Amino acid sequence: MAVQHLAYHIRAEYLDLPIDWGQIFKKQGNLIVEIGFGNGEFLLRKAKEQPFDLFVGFETSLTSLVKIQKRLFAEGIDNVRVCLVDGRFGLREFFNDLTVSTVYMNFPCPWPKKSHQSRRFTVAGFADTLVAVLKLGGIFSMTSDVLWYVEDMRNVLLETGCFEQRLFQTNKQIVVGTRYERKWINEGRETYTLVMEKIKHKTIDRLTWGEQDMPHVHLKDAKEEKIPFLSDQVFKSPKGVFVVKGVYKKQSEEEYLLRIVSNEENFQQRYFISIRKEKDGWLVKLDPDAFAYRTPVVKYSVQKIAEVIST
Numbered sequence: 478m479a480v481q482h483l484a485y486h487i488r489a490e491y492l493d494l495p496i497d498w499g500q501i502f503k504k505q506g507n508l509i510v511e512i513g514f515g516n517g518e519f520l521l522r523k524a525k526e527q528p529f530d531l532f533v534g535f536e537t538s539l540t541s542l543v544k545i546q547k548r549l550f551a552e553g554i555d556n557v558r559v560c561l562v563d564g565r566f567g568l569r570e571f572f573n574d575l576t577v578s579t580v581y582m583n584f585p586c587p588w589p590k591k592s593h594q595s596r597r598f599t600v601a602g603f604a605d606t607l608v609a610v611l612k613l614g615g616i617f618s619m620t621s622d623v624l625w626y627v628e629d630m631r632n633v634l635l636e637t638g639c640f641e642q643r644l645f646q647t648n649k650q651i652v653v654g655t656r657y658e659r660k661w662i663n664e665g666r667e668t669y670t671l672v673m674e675k676i677k678h679k680t681i682d683r684l685t686w687g688e689q690d691m692p693h694v695h696l697k698d699a700k701e702e703k704i705p706f707l708s709d710q711v712f713k714s715p716k717g718v719f720v721v722k723g724v725y726k727k728q729s730e731e732e733y734l735l736r737i738v739s740n741e742e743n744f745q746q747r748y749f750i751s752i753r754k755e756k757d758g759w760l761v762k763l764d765p766d767a768f769a770y771r772t773p774v775v776k777y778s779v780q781k782i783a784e785v786i787s788t
């Protein structure tokens with residue numbers, strides 16, 4: 478049981494993207510997404526109410542991910558899969574155009590501080606993702622206690638020219654039945670529900686589609702003495718940035734591991750690059766335990782590190 482319940486978690490780093498959801502669920506059905514499912518009660522209730530639909534939940538909290546899997550297993554629910562990844566990235570990269578029926582977002586963190594603005598769902602790109610992945614007639618539904626956030630979301634969706642507003646409602650009682658909703662309603666706050674319908678289609682570029690092979694760079698020779706000095710270096714490319722957070726040498730072998738943090742289009746990844754001495758030179762590659770999506774900056778980081786230590 479301890480292991481079986483983990484089968485609901487989709488790790489997509491090594492899957493061909495977009496994900497073949499029919500294959501994952503072993504059946505076809507309407508695809509419905511919830512971003513930031515928290516304790517999962519909305520997602521579980523919907524999945525039980527609509528057993529022929531297929532539900533995909535995105536979360537960034539590992540605790541939430543583990544909790545919901547235990548409940549899915551205990552209740553024998555087979556039409557839900559969950560992913561531990563920023564919903565903005567997952568929605569864009571894991572779904573083909575015109576495939577999603579509904580996207581729900583209940584009480585997303587508004588990130589009111591200016592320094593946290595890039596974490597909001599109103600940042601450039603998310604509206605375009607909805608325009609791409611939703612079916613024509615597909616729905617985006619957001620409920621929140623933060624009026625300005627709901628209004629901002631409505632405005633960025635209207636600006637795409639691909640959505641029409643179907644509902645903007647002020648609530649004084651429970652609408653979606655989640656923990657955060659109960660909390661705010663109990664405190665006497667009003668909440669707001671926005672429902673937007675997609676009326677026009679436009680596609681977008683994806684970061685990870687197409688070539689998924691990871692560049693392995695073989696070097697005839699490398700300047701090993703340069704490797705420790707990579708620590709704390711920042712490398713910029715037109716697509717984004719990566720930082721070498723640390724350099725570690727394995728005692729037993731001639732191998733270095735570089736701890737990397739990359740950032741592109743508001744999507745951060747943490748992974749390792751390995752630099753290993755081989756019989757005929759050096760091999761620079763993404764460490765197999767890295768679990769990184771092969772985005773342009775991840776590929777660039779391997780090539781750039783190889784370039785720096787070879788010259």
Ligand SMILES: C[S@@+](CC[C@H](N)C(=O)[O-])C[C@H]1O[C@@H](n2cnc3c(N)ncnc32)[C@H](O)[C@@H]1O
Pocket residue numbers: 512513514515516535536537538541562563564565582583584585586655656657658
């Ligand atoms: C305020 S809670 C709301 C939880 C639940 N929807 C509810 O109404 O009770 C926001 C949730 O969104 C998750 N979250 C925040 N940013 C996210 C992102 N970019 N992608 C996916 N989940 C995210 C958080 O981990 C948290 O569980």
